[in-house]
Amino acid sequence: MIRSPRFWSWVAFGGGLLYFFIPLIGMFEFSLRARRGEYSFQAYTNVLSDPQFHQTFVYSAIMALFTIVFGVLIVTPTAFWVRLKLPRLRPIVEFITLLPLVIPPIVIVFGYIRLYNTSSWLPLTGSAFGTDILLMFGYATLALPYMYRAIDTGLRSIDVGTLTEAAQSLGAGWFTIITRLILPNVLVAVLSGAFLTFAIVIGEYVFAALLNRPAFGPYMVWMGGNKAYEPAALAVLAFAITWACMALIQLATRFSKHTRAQR
Amino acid sequence: MTDATITDAATRPPATNPVQRLSLTWFGVVPFLIFAFLFLILPTLNIVIGAFRTPDGSVTLANIRGLFVPEIINPFWLSMKISLLTAFLGCLIGLAMAAAVTKGGLPSWIRDAMLTFSGVASNFAGVPLAFAFIATLGRLGLVTVVLKEVFGINLAGLGFNLISFLGLTLTYLYFQIPLMILIITPALDGLKREWREAAEMLGATGSQYWRMVAMPVLWPSLLGTFALLFANAFGAVATAMALTGSSLSIIPIILFAQIRGDVLQDPHLGYAVAFGMIVITGIANLVYIVLRARAERWLK
Numbered sequence: 001m002i003r004s005p006r007f008w009s010w011v012a013f014g015g016g017l018l019y020f021f022i023p024l025i026g027m028f029e030f031s032l033r034a035r036r037g038e039y040s041f042q043a044y045t046n047v048l049s050d051p052q053f054h055q056t057f058v059y060s061a062i063m064a065l066f067t068i069v070f071g072v073l074i075v076t077p078t079a080f081w082v083r084l085k086l087p088r089l090r091p092i093v094e095f096i097t098l099l100p101l102v103i104p105p106i107v108i109v110f111g112y113i114r115l116y117n118t119s120s121w122l123p124l125t126g127s128a129f130g131t132d133i134l135l136m137f138g139y140a141t142l143a144l145p146y147m148y149r150a151i152d153t154g155l156r157s158i159d160v161g162t163l164t165e166a167a168q169s170l171g172a173g174w175f176t177i178i179t180r181l182i183l184p185n186v187l188v189a190v191l192s193g194a195f196l197t198f199a200i201v202i203g204e205y206v207f208a209a210l211l212n213r214p215a216f217g218p219y220m221v222w223m224g225g226n227k228a229y230e231p232a233a234l235a236v237l238a239f240a241i242t243w244a245c246m247a248l249i250q251l252a253t254r255f256s257k258h259t260r261a262q263r
Numbered sequence: 264m265t266d267a268t269i270t271d272a273a274t275r276p277p278a279t280n281p282v283q284r285l286s287l288t289w290f291g292v293v294p295f296l297i298f299a300f301l302f303l304i305l306p307t308l309n310i311v312i313g314a315f316r317t318p319d320g321s322v323t324l325a326n327i328r329g330l331f332v333p334e335i336i337n338p339f340w341l342s343m344k345i346s347l348l349t350a351f352l353g354c355l356i357g358l359a360m361a362a363a364v365t366k367g368g369l370p371s372w373i374r375d376a377m378l379t380f381s382g383v384a385s386n387f388a389g390v391p392l393a394f395a396f397i398a399t400l401g402r403l404g405l406v407t408v409v410l411k412e413v414f415g416i417n418l419a420g421l422g423f424n425l426i427s428f429l430g431l432t433l434t435y436l437y438f439q440i441p442l443m444i445l446i447i448t449p450a451l452d453g454l455k456r457e458w459r460e461a462a463e464m465l466g467a468t469g470s471q472y473w474r475m476v477a478m479p480v481l482w483p484s485l486l487g488t489f490a491l492l493f494a495n496a497f498g499a500v501a502t503a504m505a506l507t508g509s510s511l512s513i514i515p516i517i518l519f520a521q522i523r524g525d526v527l528q529d530p531h532l533g534y535a536v537a538f539g540m541i542v543i544t545g546i547a548n549l550v551y552i553v554l555r556a557r558a559e560r561w562l563k
Contacts, residue, residue, distance in 0.1 A: 009369050015356075070515075074295055086289070108303065205389055232395075
């Protein structure tokens with residue numbers, strides 16, 4: 001029996017649709033079952049009124065913000081400088097930024113625990129604040145491949161050399177060039193990297209669990225082991241957050257196309 | 264370092280002092296290199312070196328040899344099997360879906376919607392993903408209940424258990440397929456319409472075109488993405504952890520337990536396990552990088 005290619009396209013697409021939507025429906029339906037015999041938002045009420053939820057979520061959100069700021073501060077000047085002055089260094093820098101995809105995160109955090117424990121030369125894990133710093137560096141490492149690629153792509157679309165020379169001839173220093181010229185021009189790229197980083201950090205589990213910090217990921221795992229319907233509600237919330245981050249990236253990209261077209 | 268001195272060094276004619284100029288040019292990437300060294304390279308090196316050391320500091324291969332016992336090599340093997348299977352199925356299904364929306368004559372809004380959804384689903388990994396599957400295929404999950412009450416099919420009676428090889432494979436595919444779609448769609452777009460027309464003009468059927476023109480062009484991207492998906496599944500901890508607790512022994516879960524509480528009762532064996540994981544994902548990514556470079560030639 002021979003059918004048209006379009007028929008098989010619909011089959012492939014329809015199969016994918018079922019596989020991807022049934023778990024989403026399942027998760028939503030399950031999250032509504034908290035009261036016996038009727039659908040309700042009880043599980044959501046329970047989660048949202050749990051002080052632990054607030055603490056861990058706020059903790060992770062703040063960590064995400066610091067990670068984004070740190071990531072932008074370390075990646076933007078580097079990507080800019082490599083494009084402008086050190087093109088020969090580009091393969092090395094790109095290789096380093098891809099390493100977090102090669103080395104499993106659990107191995108990296110294992111190294112942190114070995115290197116920065118209380119009896120080491122830099123005892124970051126000795127205090128809660130030090131561990132937070134270490135965790136932020138870890139998150140920045142995890143986000144590095146995405147952040148670097150986003151910002152580097154942004155830099156590719158502007159003429160870095162000419163812009164820099166123009167700014168220099170007007171008397172701008174390097175600080176002014178980076179903050180007032182480069183960053184505004186790659187703002188959309190920075191925003192894409194930032195939202196992706198936010199999505200990664202909010203749900204991250206391994207780093208936070210092994211460094212013993214009260215983040216949202218370990219809280220979700222704890223819920224999974226102790227409650228029946230609340231985890232599904234958490235999953236719905238996490239899915240909504242991921243979706244919002246991706247939507248914001250698309251929005252930022254669309255916005256940039258609009259402004260470019262007007263020029 | 265002040266702004267003025269760098270500007271000065273950068274704008275000064277190169278003949279004056281090339282050595283100083285070079286060192287100041289390098290300074291721009293120093294913060295990044297320090298960060299990468301301290302929080303990426305040094306921790307990894309530390310583990311790698313630890314894998315070849317005895318507790319008193321002398322060099323040894325005993326830790327590596329210690330990996331080849333059933334309680335460690337079996338989890339490694341299980342992880343490899345899951346990663347290979349989900350990478351293979353992810354590539355196959357992802358390719359079919361990407362081909363359906365790019366080349367299969369479906370309306371273009373479906374393509375945009377699918378790419379957006381793939382971006383979300385490939386990031387919807389970890390703990391929440393495990394919860395979604397428990398809520399769907401777990402003992403009280405939606406599909407389990409509907410199958411039992413409406414169709415009279417008892418999944419557990421048929422031997423299905425979400426906390427198993429099959430269950431983990433089904434769950435991992437949820438982020439593997441979208442990742443494949445995201446990577447392979449640009450490659451499919453790179454297949455030029457002229458190639459197809461030329462093939463048809465010479466009398467090729469649809470399947471001949473795919474087999475003899477499209478596949479050889481796509482092959483490096485496919486193999487490369489396969490390697491990336493493999494590494495992606497091999498390093499995943501949170502999904503498996505939230506789905507199975509620690510009842511399914513895949514190697515990242517063994518390492519997690521080792522870091523938490525030294526379950527292998529030999530810290531250096533733990534480093535050897537971590538080293539083994541780096542070697543395997545390293546090989547997978549090396550394959551990816553080489554094949555990717557080859558694939559990009561066709562996309563220009």
